[in-house]
Amino acid sequence: MSKPHSATASLSNLEQLWLSEAIRRREAQGERLEDREANRQARAAGGDFSQRIQARALWLASRDGQLAALEHYQQGARLALAILLLLALSSGAALAFGALGDGQRPVNLLWALASLLGLNLLMLTGWLLSWLLPSHAGGTLGRLWQWLSAKLARDAQAAQLLPALMLLLQGQRLSRWGAGLLSHGLWLLALSSALVMLLMLLASRRYGFVWETTLLASDSFVGLTQALGAVPALLGFSLPDEPMIRASGTAALLDDGGRQAWASWLLGVLLVFGLLPRLLLTLLCLGGWQRGKRRLSLDLSLPGYQVLRAHLQPSSERLGISAAAPALTPITPAATSAHASSGALLVAIELDPQRPWPPALPKTVADAGVIDSREQRQHLLDQLSRFPPARLAIACDPRRSPDRGTLALLGELARSAAATRIWLLPPAPGEALDSQRLGDWHQALAQLQLTHADSAPFNWLESGHD
Numbered sequence: 001m002s003k004p005h006s007a008t009a010s011l012s013n014l015e016q017l018w019l020s021e022a023i024r025r026r027e028a029q030g031e032r033l034e035d036r037e038a039n040r041q042a043r044a045a046g047g048d049f050s051q052r053i054q055a056r057a058l059w060l061a062s063r064d065g066q067l068a069a070l071e072h073y074q075q076g077a078r079l080a081l082a083i084l085l086l087l088a089l090s091s092g093a094a095l096a097f098g099a100l101g102d103g104q105r106p107v108n109l110l111w112a113l114a115s116l117l118g119l120n121l122l123m124l125t126g127w128l129l130s131w132l133l134p135s136h137a138g139g140t141l142g143r144l145w146q147w148l149s150a151k152l153a154r155d156a157q158a159a160q161l162l163p164a165l166m167l168l169l170q171g172q173r174l175s176r177w178g179a180g181l182l183s184h185g186l187w188l189l190a191l192s193s194a195l196v197m198l199l200m201l202l203a204s205r206r207y208g209f210v211w212e213t214t215l216l217a218s219d220s221f222v223g224l225t226q227a228l229g230a231v232p233a234l235l236g237f238s239l240p241d242e243p244m245i246r247a248s249g250t251a252a253l254l255d256d257g258g259r260q261a262w263a264s265w266l267l268g269v270l271l272v273f274g275l276l277p278r279l280l281l282t283l284l285c286l287g288g289w290q291r292g293k294r295r296l297s298l299d300l301s302l303p304g305y306q307v308l309r310a311h312l313q314p315s316s317e318r319l320g321i322s323a324a325a326p327a328l329t330p331i332t333p334a335a336t337s338a339h340a341s342s343g344a345l346l347v348a349i350e351l352d353p354q355r356p357w358p359p360a361l362p363k364t365v366a367d368a369g370v371i372d373s374r375e376q377r378q379h380l381l382d383q384l385s386r387f388p389p390a391r392l393a394i395a396c397d398p399r400r401s402p403d404r405g406t407l408a409l410l411g412e413l414a415r416s417a418a419a420t421r422i423w424l425l426p427p428a429p430g431e432a433l434d435s436q437r438l439g440d441w442h443q444a445l446a447q448l449q450l451t452h453a454d455s456a457p458f459n460w461l462e463s464g465h466d
Contacts, residue, residue, distance in 0.1 A: 020057040022164035024304040037412050039311045044385035050298050052312040069157035076153030080145055088186045092193025100201050106208035116270050142179035172292035180285035188278040195270055202263045209262035211248050218246050232268025344461040348395040362462045384416035392417035393457045398424045402444045422452040
């Protein structure tokens, strides 16, 4: 597992805030996290309170698998978006086919308008009305994308990330802008597909156009056609005159002039009342999303964050209360670059005062002394977080039991160095080691995946190899 700051550069501000909110929700639901080392790493990283919260959350998310779950969820979200884009393209083409038909019969202009714009205007009206509601669930397309993203993520923890994201986005009304951007963007793509398909069909087939209805009179057709075609006419699209409109109510216009006039009018109405509103709303939602994302921040007044202030920004150094140690997990060395880690260091843990220490060391190996107290432990860990060694040897007395506190310290020290070896010190002359206790040490170090040796690792400390 890498250090938090090694992964921070690859995460956007939104992703870091997202992980912070996900960790807060886990703890708010009663899940107690072992965060002692995460808090120490966050304090060492520095920054203001919000930045320390994010560093802590990133460390915990890396350890507990939520960072990987976030990546899986994003992969599922991208795949879900690709599926929705394909559906939008195919739906737009289907709208054009449904509006013009197969060309065997004249095109009913009223039916063509309803096919091209009816559902679009209905959904657009619903989106506008949703802004009057106190809460906004993201719209039909937004909920479909969320559901599909969670299904495609194939990660149990990914489902826990969505509520955290929704709570985070609600602070700047970003959930509304994001849902609007998705909805209008998909509709813009669908209507663009419909316009392109409409052009292809009108260019490759001969269509006749007619008004067919039982309820409306011819005067209604004239008024509706002129009202809908007024704005497209300003953009250069044709506007049928009154005689042509009335003639289309009795029989299909089959002459070339009538076909072209009605085809141009239909394309103009689709562009002006379909594509342009969706394009403007897409740009509006994109602007709202970008502005809100720049202002996005954690709500530090929440109780879950307030309880962390004493741990991440203490007014004075606090020892705290020892919590139950976690289960033994394999130790991964610190992911430090070549220039970030250097030198070799020897440290001992809880040695017998009668044992002479330190031994004679090569000039290139530094001595960190013996750790006997919590203050010494914290001081050394803080130093290692700032200046991680390339090689670290930890001397342990195998006559002592490998208790969980000692093993936890070994893990924290090992994560602070690029490479670590445990030196199980030999007994004093005339003493013998308890084979069962020595076996316990070997078993615990094997579970931690830490290399150990019974002889002094001075050659390794000095040169990097035995």
